[in-house]
Amino acid sequence: QVQLQESGPGLVKPSETLSLTCTVSGASVSTYYWTWIRQPPGKGLEWIGNVYHGVTTNYNSSLESRVTISLDTSKNQFSLKLTSMTAADTAVYYCARDGGVYSGIDYWGQGTLVTVTS
Amino acid sequence: SSVLTQPPSVSVAPGETARITCAGDTIGTQGVQWYQQRPGQAPVLVIYYFFDRPSGIPERFSSFRSGNTATLIISGVEAGDEAVYYCQVWDGRTVLFGGGTMMTVL
Numbered sequence: 001q002v003q004l005q006e007s008g009p010g011l012v013k014p015s016e017t018l019s020l021t022c023t024v025s026g027a028s029v030s031t032y033y034w035t036w037i038r039q040p041p042g043k044g045l046e047w048i049g050n051v052y053h054g055v056t057t058n059y060n061s062s063l064e065s066r067v068t069i070s071l072d073t074s075k076n077q078f079s080l081k082l083t084s085m086t087a088a089d090t091a092v093y094y095c096a097r098d099g100g101v102y103s104g105i106d107y108w109g110q111g112t113l114v115t116v117t118s
Numbered sequence: 119s120s121v122l123t124q125p126p127s128v129s130v131a132p133g134e135t136a137r138i139t140c141a142g143d144t145i146g147t148q149g150v151q152w153y154q155q156r157p158g159q160a161p162v163l164v165i166y167y168f169f170d171r172p173s174g175i176p177e178r179f180s181s182f183r184s185g186n187t188a189t190l191i192i193s194g195v196e197a198g199d200e201a202v203y204y205c206q207v208w209d210g211r212t213v214l215f216g217g218g219t220m221m222t223v224l
Contacts, residue, residue, distance in 0.1 A: 035213070045153075045161065045204055047213040058211045094160055101208045104151035104166035111160055 002026040004095050004109035012089075012116050018082040022095030022109060029071050030054060033098035034078040035105065036069060038091040046091075050098060051078055085116045120144050120209045122216035129222045136192040138219045140205030143186055150188040151206040152181060154199075155218075161204065165190060197223050 008020035022034070036048040049059035051069045059067050068081040082089065092111040099106055122142040130136040140150065150168050153161035163172050165181045168188065178193045192199055200223045205216040 044202075044218040045155075045206075045215040047215060050213070060212060098213070099166075101149050102167045104149075104163045104172075105153070105161070105206070106163050106166075106172060108160040108162075 002097060002107040004097065004107055006093060006095050006109045006112040008093075008112060008114070010113060010115060012085050012114060013118055014086055014116055016085055018080070018085050018089070018093075018114060020080045020093055020095070020112065020114075022078050022080075024076050024078070024097075027097065027107075028073075029076050029078055030073055033100060034069075034071065035096045035098045036080045037094045037096055037105075038089075039094070039111070040088075040091045048080065048082075048093075087116050090114065090116045120207075120214055122205055122207065122214055124203075124205060124216040124219045126217070127220045127222065129224055130192075130195050131224045132195055132197060134195055136190075136195050136199070136221055138190040138192075138203050138205075138221065139187055140189070140216050141187045142207065142214075142216075144207050144209050144214070145183060145186045145188050148207045148209070150181070150183065152179075152188075152190045153204045153206065154201045155204065156201045164203075192221075195221075195223055199223060 003025045033050040033052040035050040051057045066083045071078045094111045095109045096105045097107040152165040155161040180191045202218045
């Protein structure tokens with residue numbers, strides 16, 4: 001059974017950098033697209049980006065200048081860094097596994113709420 | 119950039135059939151996925167690659183595509199189906215979600 005678990009701070013100050021980690025069990029991060037998605041309170045899903053084949057990344061163009069997603073295959077984890085945080089970045093952040101065009105996002109973490117506040 | 123358009127809400131009586139649409143230019147060329155999100159929970163994949171269901175998803179959930187519009191169909195709606203439903207596609211090398219449709223079971 002594939003499981004994903006987000007970890008990181010629940011509170012971030014404006015202008016600081018958010019760092020989240022997703023620990024994966026039951027699957028290797030060396031395959032599939034490992035993805036970050038967020039959801040502001042009361043709003044819809046926003047795709048942040050993914051990493052696959054260990055090195056290739058794709059990002060939402062609206063966030064690309066602030067986002068870095070990376071893999072740590074030795075720990076079977078992947079991570080999100082989002083710089084210059086503002087109140088608009090307050091959201092539940094999900095990590096997930098995406099099988100690609102023909103498969104969909106089949107496993108999700110439970111999500112972690114990140115609040116930007118001074 | 120591409121956009122996926124969903125109605126904000128639909129309402130359906132128990133036992134009836136719900137239809138939720140998703141319109142967008144990329145739907146004609148890419149596989150469409152559908153997700154169910156109940157309050158306070160992570161989304162769950164209910165349809166992938168236009169028509170396929172993951173294991174554990176009831177046959178009551180189906181989908182079809184006509185041109186640039188995909189439709190999620192939920193037959194014999196139950197109270198437990200009340201949720202927000204999102205469509206999703208790959209748009210080149212990125213992923214796009216629809217705005218979501220809140221389905222209320224009357």
